[in-house]
Amino acid sequence: MTVIVKKTTQLIAGMVFLYGIYVIIHGHLTPGGGFAGGVVMAGSFILLILAFGSDFMHLTKEESGSTLYENLAILVVVFLSVSGLLYGARIFFLNWLPKGTAGELVSAGMLPLYNIFVGIEVASSILTIFLALVIFKEETLE
Amino acid sequence: MEVAISIITGLMIIGALYAIHAKDLLSAVIACGIVGYGLVICFLLLKAPDLAIVQIVVETITLIIMVAVVLDSSREERYLKPDPQGYMSIVTAVLLIVVLFYFFRLAAASLDVFGNSTLRMADAYLERATDRTGSANLVTGVVFDFRGYDTLGEATVLVTAVLGILTILRIKGKK
Amino acid sequence: MIVYWLCFILFLVGLYGVITKRNLIKIAISLSIMEFSTFLFFTLIGFREGGVAPIVDPADPVKTYVDPLPQAMVLTAIVIGLATTAMLMSVIIRLYRKYGTFDIREIKNLKG
Numbered sequence: 482m483t484v485i486v487k488k489t490t491q492l493i494a495g496m497v498f499l500y501g502i503y504v505i506i507h508g509h510l511t512p513g514g515g516f517a518g519g520v521v522m523a524g525s526f527i528l529l530i531l532a533f534g535s536d537f538m539h540l541t542k543e544e545s546g547s548t549l550y551e552n553l554a555i556l557v558v559v560f561l562s563v564s565g566l567l568y569g570a571r572i573f574f575l576n577w578l579p580k581g582t583a584g585e586l587v588s589a590g591m592l593p594l595y596n597i598f599v600g601i602e603v604a605s606s607i608l609t610i611f612l613a614l615v616i617f618k619e620e621t622l623e
Numbered sequence: 624m625e626v627a628i629s630i631i632t633g634l635m636i637i638g639a640l641y642a643i644h645a646k647d648l649l650s651a652v653i654a655c656g657i658v659g660y661g662l663v664i665c666f667l668l669l670k671a672p673d674l675a676i677v678q679i680v681v682e683t684i685t686l687i688i689m690v691a692v693v694l695d696s697s698r699e700e701r702y703l704k705p706d707p708q709g710y711m712s713i714v715t716a717v718l719l720i721v722v723l724f725y726f727f728r729l730a731a732a733s734l735d736v737f738g739n740s741t742l743r744m745a746d747a748y749l750e751r752a753t754d755r756t757g758s759a760n761l762v763t764g765v766v767f768d769f770r771g772y773d774t775l776g777e778a779t780v781l782v783t784a785v786l787g788i789l790t791i792l793r794i795k796g797k798k
Numbered sequence: 799m800i801v802y803w804l805c806f807i808l809f810l811v812g813l814y815g816v817i818t819k820r821n822l823i824k825i826a827i828s829l830s831i832m833e834f835s836t837f838l839f840f841t842l843i844g845f846r847e848g849g850v851a852p853i854v855d856p857a858d859p860v861k862t863y864v865d866p867l868p869q870a871m872v873l874t875a876i877v878i879g880l881a882t883t884a885m886l887m888s889v890i891i892r893l894y895r896k897y898g899t900f901d902i903r904e905i906k907n908l909k910g
Contacts, residue, residue, distance in 0.1 A: 504676070509758040512672035512853065514766065516877050520680045527684065551785065555778050562775060574771035580757030582856075589757040595767040595774075602778055603877060606785045607684065610884045614688065617792040617888075618695060621895060624847070625801055632804040632838070639808060639831045643815040648823050648900075655827045658808075662834050669841045670851045670864045674872055678837075681880045685830070692887050693823060696894045700821050701901055708903075709820070716817040720810050727806050737801055738847035745844070745865040752866070753854045761852035761863065765870040777874040784881035788888050 482532050490532035497525035501604070508596040509589045515596040519603030526608050530615065540619070544612040547605040554602035561594055625737055628668055635661040648698050652689045656682065673762050801842055808835040822890045822900045826883065833879045837872045844868035 504511075505518030530540075565575030581588030638657030645651040659682035666675040735741050748765060756764040766774055812835060815828030844865030852866040890900070897905050 509760050509763045510853075511760065512762075512851065513676055514673060514760070514763045514873075516873055517673060517676040517680070520677060520684070520877070520880075524680050524684065527687065531687070548785070548789070551782065555782050558775065558778060562771060574768070574775075576756060576768055582757075589759075589764075592756060592758050592763060592767050596763065599767075599774065599778060603781065606781050607880065609785050610788055610881065611684075611688070613788050613792045614691070614884075614888065614891075617794070617891070618691075620794050628801050628842075629804055632801065632808065635834070636804065636808050636811060639811045639815075642827050642831070643811065643819065643824060648821070651824065651827060655830055658831055658834050662838060665838055666841060669845050670849060671841055671869050671872075672851050674837075674841065674869055674876065677873060677876050681876055685880060685883055688884055688887055689823070689826070692891050695891065697900065700824070701899070706903075709818070712818050716814050719817070720814065723810065723813075731799070731802060734799075734802060735843075737799060737842065738845055740844055740846050740865055742844070742865055742867070744867055748866055749852075749863050753856075759854050759856070761854065761866040762869050762873065765866050766873060770867075770870055773871070773874060777878055780878055781881050784878075784885050788885050791885070791888050791892055 482534070486532055490528055494525045494529050497528065498522055501525065501600075505596055505600040506593070507586070508600075509592045510586070515599030516603055518596075519600040520607060522600070522604040523607035523611070526604075527611050530611065540612055540616055544609060544616060547609045547612065551602055551605040551609060554598045554605065557598045558595065558602065561591060561598070624668065628665055631661050631664055631668075646700055648693045648700055649690065651700075652686065652693055655689070656686050659685070673760075802839070805835055805839045805842060808838070820902055822893065822902060826886050826890065829886070830879070830883060833875075837875065840868040840872050 501518045501522035501524075503518075504513035504521060505515060508514035508518065562574050565572055565577060568575065568577045576590040576592070578590035580590050587593075635658045638654050638661065642651045642654035642658070645654060659678065663675050663679045663682070666672075666678060748761065748769065752761050752764045752769070753759065756768045758764040758768075809832055812828045812830075812832035815831065816825055819825055819828065844867065846862055846864050849862045849864040852863045852869070854863075893905065894900060899905065
């Protein structure tokens with residue numbers, strides 16, 4: 482790609498990433514949540530890969546890293562849901578943290594935690610899918 | 624409201640018909656994008672902003688993947704002479720469509736009138752969700768609290784799909 | 799009521815494409831169209847006339863909201879749809895590298 486595209490992408494990609502984080506963190510107050518924010522975060526990485534070509538980063542290392550984050554995030558989600566069994570009424574997926582007042586940033590108990598980790602999981606899985614396709618294309622071209 | 628959604632759905636049907644019958648695969652993929660982005664407008668009109676945010680980004684990523692696959696290989700849909708099996712499948716499709724049409728006509732009698740939903744669970748969720756979950760966004764409350772099992776299963780499906788893609792696309796063994 | 803019928807016709811268009819087309823990319827596109835029509839149908843079921851998006855404002859609580867349950871189901875289904883479409887495309891590109899064609903009749907003839 483040309484220099485203009487590269488510079489514009491460098492300026493925009495960080496903002497898209499920050500917007501994804503905003504959508505995830507405010508998921509229990511405004512439209513959005515873990516799924517929407519995760520997809521937006523993955524979109525910022527895909528923008529970088531498309532603009533800079535495949536030799537911009539060491540893609541294979543990136544792929545193993547994103548796979549690791551994906552598996553860790555789903556593990557944390559399972560632990561959070563099992564933690565309801567250890568506490569209080571012993572129900573799977575129990576929301577045992579204090580609720581707070583609806584409409585504030587720190588409220589709704591466990592829901593922001595679920596949002597954050599599901600967001601990480603969705604973002605890293607979509608990034609892994611895209612990286613796998615790009616690496617496959619690079620390997621078969623050689 | 625119903626008229627606007629009907630017009631957009633009609634446009635989506637036209638886009639779908641063109642996507643199925645186009646000779647060039649690239650224009651077929653882009654016509655599939657018409658259907659996806661029309662769906663985004665429908666979600667906005669139906670007061671579902673969460674779905675609109677997800678769908679617009681997902682549709683873009685799907686288009687990127689499909690266009691990359693098509694550009695990487697052949698763009699033409701190869702024309703072969705229609706064989707008996709082709710006629711057979713057309714007859715099967717028409718029969719199946721007639722049968723499904725009949726059953727949908729039966730089922731449509733029990734559907735609510737548009738804009739007048741009377742699902743029983745809706746009232747229970749709308750009244751108690753904010754008190755019980757403390758979340759202002761009711762969709763997030765339903766996804767992660769009342770329907771937590773669904774979300775856990777969805778995350779598992781996502782991990783399984785990624786593992787499948789990595790297995791399919793790996794050429795060299797990892798060292 | 800006509801919206802439900804149009805949505806069902808969109809589903810039938812996708813079904814026709816899946817059964818009659820012989821090109822793998824066309825089959826993937828038709829499956830996506832069937833998915834889209836299902837999402838639209840779920841969202842149509844939950845709509846209420848004059849309702850607002852299901853986000854509670856604590857200062858002004860008395861309003862008509864649309865039903866959040868179908869939206870929650872569709873929200874998870876959209877992301878699954880992306881993953882399954884990407885998996886389908888990876889199978890298709892792998893088949894193309896092996897056989898050099900998208901046509902399933904030729905792939906059937908080339909086996910062995």
